[in-house]
Every structure is written in C-alpha cells, then in structure tokens.
Amino acid sequence: AIVLNQSPSSIIASQGEKVTITCRASSSISSNYLHWYQQKPGAFPKLVIYSTSYRASGVPSRFSGSGSGTSYSFTISRVEAEDVATYYCQQGSSNPFTFGSGTKLEIK
C-alpha cells in the first residue's frame, strides 16, 4: 500500500501568511492521481486541487499545488480566516486509494 505522509500535522498561521503542506508518498505516483481536499470543522470534505495542480471549480486562486513522483505540496498564498480546516492529500494511483493523515490549519 502507498502511504502518504503529510507534514506538518498542524499549522498555526496569521491571516495573509503563506502556508505550505507537504505530502510524501512511499512509492512514486503519477501526478495525475494526486488530489487535495479541504474539510472545514463539522463539514464533509471538499475537493480543492486535483491532479496535483488544477484548482477545482470555484476554488480561489490563492490555493495551488505542485509536485511529482513521491513529493507533492499544497500552498495557500495568503491565508484567510475562512481557510481554517484540515487538508488531506489522496492518491488514486494504486489500491488501496489512500488519504494522507491530514494537516490542521488554524489562524492566530
């Protein structure tokens, strides 16, 4: 099974700050199959970035993603209060189709 190691597990950031989350896979995966989700407190997950770097419909441009092989990153260029959430990476490259352990973003 491909394990996705997310880091950090939590971030405390100020509004306007840039934050970056890393997702490292235990084996190489195609960048087409690496996706990011946002789960706000008490809500269901929502797709934010698909295929490493493509923003889902309606997602603000401050969200971006990059990476290849075993190393991927997710960036919020200027954090806003509404971005408080847990963020998960997910791979669709091989069964089981795993999620990362999540990164909880809080605002100072």
Place this chain on the structure above:
Amino acid sequence: QVTLKESGPGILQPSQTLSLTCTFSGFSLSTYGMGVGWIRQPSGKGLEWLANIWWDDDKYYNPSLKNRLTISKDTSNNQAFLKITNVDTADTATYYCARIEELWVYGYWGQGVMVTVSS
C-alpha cells in the same frame, strides 16, 4: 446539480451487518467514467477509503477490509450501497459516499451519516 446523501441505521450491535445507502442525483452510474465511492472517518480522525464501484460494475475494495465489504448499485434508482459484515466498535465512524471520476478524484461528497457500533 450533483448531490449525494447517505442513509444508515444510526446504531447497531457488534457482529451485525451494517447496510448503507447512497442516494444521488445530477449524474447516472450508467454513464461512462462515473463511479461512487465510500469513505469513512472516525470522530476526530482521518479519512479511510473503503470501496468504489464504477459505471461498468467494476469494483474495488480496501484490502484491509475486503472480506467484510460488499459494494453494489441500483442504476435505475440512482443508488449505491455498501454492506459491512461482522461490525465492531472500530467501525464506529461517519460514513461518506462520494462521486468518483476519471483520475480517481472524489469531486462531490455527501454530508455523511454517523454510525455507532455499541452493545
């Protein structure tokens, strides 16, 4: 507009079989490239993928649970189902269904249904 909604028993006892239903609209599971997946999340914990079913009835299961899972669909009524046999307290979680698309991305999610396993 794509919507999905999960339904389930709420509470059940250890060793029973959990039956979940996902009722969706805005797409058809007979359309090429469409699928529905099930993912669960214990309270305060992360997401665990369980199973997917595709438009052509191809099915994928999480190997760690495979012997206990059965996924199926009713295309005519826009529903997908998941059964988990022999449940125990570790199966207590919120269960989500989601539309899965090409590249194995979950583009739309239901609100989730909480399931508690308790004697």
